[in-house]
Ligand code: FES
């Protein structure tokens with residue numbers, strides 16, 4: 001077992017993990033944060049996306065020990081302390097950016113990383129950025145629309161249809 | 162996953178010492194290795210993470226070459242190489258998806274030598290030099306068939322020296338499920354001639370397309386490639402494409418890369 005210490009959603013955490021414990025397992029099973037989902041075995045779906053030191057990463061393709069010392073944000077850390085939704089979360093609700101919701105935590109964490117780096121992306125940039133986030137329900141259309149809306153831009157005709 | 166020990170050294174020497182253990186395995190960003198471990202396709206005794214070694218991080222320019230630390234993530238190369246070598250930065254910016262690029266490393270990609278990976282095309286297509294803890298290996302001697310390299314047990318890629326081309330571009334036919342290249346062509350023009358490296362196509366892994374190199378060295382234009390084809394014999398056959406399809410894509414992607422570079 002290895003000691004790990006990290007900040008998860010603004011809280012300091014210390015625990016012991018096995019070398020093989022994935023970050024996503026640690027978040028879900030040890031910390032009981034069930035927001036990051038496991039949608040695949042092959043690290044291709046993006047449902048487990050979280051931020052590690054401000055960067056989007058797949059929590060299923062990273063060991064918990066590798067996050068030792070890091071600052072981790074999951075979907076549970078996106079709303080503010082008073083419980084008000086993050087603007088991207090609010091936009092997903094407003095624009096029906098989710099159906100079953102399985103992919104949504106990953107979509108929102110990916111989108112947040114995009115808007116951090118590129119606050120006014122084009123529709124094509126949003127679609128390109130979501131390459132690693134798979135949704136089997138929405139057809140992506142409303143997800144793209146929600147992200148563009150969250151960026152404060154007027155919705156272009158295609159996305160606004 | 163099978164159980165393993167974990168070590169995260171902060172110097173190359175410590176990493177080399179940790180890798181001397183039987184069945185030790187170096188871990189870069191883990192974007193291939195961790196999924197492999199999850200499938201129980203490997204059972205290392207100890208994983209030695211090289212991402213905490215400062216001397217293996219970062220991109221710096223030295224004259225006509227870029228030195229890239231072996232544990233530098235793709236996203237960093239995409240960002241920091243852009244001003245010096247846009248063709249290379251664009252290749253790094255197309256690997257996998259954004260989360261993979263934040264974690265996957267150049268050394269990990271080259272050491273794995275996946276036959277459809279992007280970086281082997283850049284290394285071979287520029288005639289890069291691969292530096293390890295023990296020696297330097299020219300890219301022409303480094304790749305050794307699908308998933309094979311000249312690396313010895315316990316040897317790690319500490320940095321990669323990439324000569325900056327006068328003109329270069331990478332054209333990738335995306336395989337959208339895996340986000341690897343179905344076929345990718347890296348074309349680079351240097352004072353001494355043109356190099357063309359192809360990934361995703363051959364059962365032998367990345368290779369130089371010498372006929373295209375000769376044609377483009379004589380005349381760096383798309384027209385110089387007219388009529389050039391590669392033999393489908395030895396090309397990869399899988400559910401995504403038959404050998405003749407891949408052979409066709411080799412020519413198409415080489416033309417596109419050339420068009421983008423000129
Ligand atoms: S669970 Fe599918 S990418 Fe992580």
Ligand code: FES
Nearest residue numbers: 099100135136137
């Ligand atoms: S809303 Fe169901 S998978 Fe995206």
